[in-house]
Amino acid sequence: MKYTEEHEWLRVEDDGVVIGITEHATEQLGDIVFVELPEVGTTVTKDEEIAVIESVKAASDILAPIDGEIIEVNEALTGNPALANEDAIGAGWFIKIEPSDPSQMDDYMDEAGYKKFIA
Amino acid sequence: MSELLETPLHDLHVRLGAKMVPFAGYSMPVQYPLGVMKEHVHTREKAGLFDVSHMGQVKVTGDGAAVALERLIPVDIEGLGVDRQRYGMFTNDKGGIMDDLMLANRGDHIFVVVNAACKDADIAHMKAHLEPEVTVNPITDRALLALQGPASEAVLSALDPKAATMRFMDVTTLTLLGFECWVSRSGYTGEDGYEISVANENAEALALALLDHDDVEAIGLGARDSLRLEGGLCLYGHDIDTTTSPAEGALTWAIQKVRRTDGARAGGYPGADIIFAQMAQGVARKRVGLLPEGRAPMREGVALFATLEGGDPIGAITSGGFGPTVGGPVAMGMIAAEHTTLGTTVYGELRGKRLPLTVTELPFTPANFKR
Known part of the structure; x- marks a missing residue:
């Protein structure tokens, strides 16, 4: 797993990179009540706004951590945004990207680095 | 401070x-x-x-x-x-x-x-x-x-x-x-x-x-x-x-x-x-209850319009958020009086898109007072 300073996690799977937000982020946001995800097939560029989440407190943007094409989105999450609070790194995943430049992930923190970052 | x-x-x-x-x-x-x-x-x-x-x-x-x-x-x-x-x-x-x-x-x-x-x-x-x-x-x-x-x-x-x-x-x-x-x-x-x-x-x-x-x-x-x-x-x-x-x-x-x-x-x-x-x-404008039709919460300051496109704002949301008991977003807004009839659809501009809300009777959840 890789982690961004924007509190996203990235997990490499056979056919793409799964992206979500960390448990630390969901704790800070509080109860998540709305998630808007991009459409499958969209080409995204690193740091582009690709999703919106709203908690009971406020709205936040999710930025694309890498370039690529959206190949899957978590429809279950848009139907039940609380999944992000309940299981941030599992059932609460956001999107899957087919990266166009996997080396972009090298810049991100590993778990130990992220733990230090949020400490 | x-x-x-x-x-x-x-x-x-x-x-x-x-x-x-x-x-x-x-x-x-x-x-x-x-x-x-x-x-x-x-x-x-x-x-x-x-x-x-x-x-x-x-x-x-x-x-x-x-x-x-x-x-x-x-x-x-x-x-x-x-x-x-x-x-x-x-x-x-x-x-x-x-x-x-x-x-x-x-x-x-x-x-x-x-x-x-x-x-x-x-x-x-x-x-x-x-x-x-x-x-x-x-x-x-x-x-x-x-x-x-x-x-x-x-x-x-x-x-x-x-x-x-x-x-x-x-x-x-x-x-x-x-x-x-x-x-x-x-x-x-x-x-x-x-x-x-x-x-x-x-x-x-x-x-x-x-x-x-x-x-x-x-x-x-x-x-x-x-x-x-x-x-x-x-x-x-x-x-x-x-x-x-x-x-x-x-x-x-x-x-x-x-x-x-x-x-x-x-x-x-x-x-x-x-x-x-x-x-x-x-009065020319009045506070009303507003129920967003979608799932997206619409918060204070969101501009409201009479139509899906064009026109000047008819008002704005004054408080809004997620209503846990309602199970969806709820809001109140101050809008031009001609749009305050219950059931009227108005549109809130959120992240560049206009999304519908319905003028709704308040309260959203029935008052539970001991009269």
């Missing part, structure tokens, strides 16, 4: 694990470990304990205190029965609302509860206009707790059975754990419940005794806001302010007949002529 004030329950909030935030000059709990959503639902289903000690408590004492207050407040205070409470507001010369408040007739004085952010101005306003004829005494040695939700009666009457005999908007003095408490059967969540004024030094002991009950959880300002929003209740400084009149705020129900145009004690408060004219001729 100046030092934040603390309520007598500050240490308890911290011990309970609350997330403290600045609010109206005080350090206040926005949520406890339970979280806003569960705190909200718990209050609607059982009972929640809120620290509202930041609010202003004021005793107005002297013969004719009720009549004197009627010079500042457009409601029937003289006709308020002993140990009864009523909602009201201070108006300004333009008919705008300086603050909204609760008034109780305690026989030898009128007990006034005002918003935290406005309390210094409210006290100065009352002193300037009412003294020396009557005495305006800010009460700074008492905390204010709100116990809200359907289990409140059972919880409070275990400490003093007299609590169960009170009806909605009754006020009395109860003895809770041996402490003299000034209690009203009211609140600001749309639920049955009580507000309890207790001496600062006894506030924590009383709070702990109430929290000791299985049905009671500590509830923060986050859930207080979503509860009052679902309850269709105004948040001063957001839904209403000095630029909105009682008619624009859809609060003319609070102005009893006796204070209206043909009433025995018509007018005599700031802005009365403007308010009368608005009540007779209607």
Whole structure:
């Protein structure tokens, strides 16, 4: 797993990179009540706004951590945004990207680095 | 930034694990470990304990205190029965609302509860206009707790059975754990419940005794806001302010007949002529309930339009968010009067897109008062 300073996690799977937000982020946001995800097939560029989440407190943007094409989105999450609070790194995943430049992930923190970052 | 004030329950909030935030000059709990959503639902289903000690408590004492207050407040205070409470507001010369408040007739004085952010101005306003004829005494040695939700009666009457005999908007003095408490059967969540004024030094002991009950959880300002929003209740400084009149705020129900145009004690408060004219001729804009059709919450400041494309804004959302009991987004807004018919569709501009909302009757969740 890789982690961004924007509190996203990235997990490499056979056919793409799964992206979500960390448990630390969901704790800070509080109860998540709305998630808007991009459409499958969209080409995204690193740091582009690709999703919106709203908690009971406020709205936040999710930025694309890498370039690529959206190949899957978590429809279950848009139907039940609380999944992000309940299981941030599992059932609460956001999107899957087919990266166009996997080396972009090298810049991100590993778990130990992220733990230090949020400490 | 100046030092934040603390309520007598500050240490308890911290011990309970609350997330403290600045609010109206005080350090206040926005949520406890339970979280806003569960705190909200718990209050609607059982009972929640809120620290509202930041609010202003004021005793107005002297013969004719009720009549004197009627010079500042457009409601029937003289006709308020002993140990009864009523909602009201201070108006300004333009008919705008300086603050909204609760008034109780305690026989030898009128007990006034005002918003935290406005309390210094409210006290100065009352002193300037009412003294020396009557005495305006800010009460700074008492905390204010709100116990809200359907289990409140059972919880409070275990400490003093007299609590169960009170009806909605009754006020009395109860003895809770041996402490003299000034209690009203009211609140600001749309639920049955009580507000309890207790001496600062006894506030924590009383709070702990109430929290000791299985049905009671500590509830923060986050859930207080979503509860009052679902309850269709105004948040001063957001839904209403000095630029909105009682008619624009859809609060003319609070102005009893006796204070209206043909009433025995018509007018005599700031802005009365403007308010009368608005009540007779209607207003150009009005506060309404708005139910977003989609799942996206629409918050304060979102511009509202009559059509999906083009045109000028017809108003804006004044409070909005997610309503846990409704199970979706809810909002209130101030919009042009021609769009206020129930069922009208208006559009809120969110992240560059216009999304539909329906003008909806308030409250969003049925009031659960013990009348």
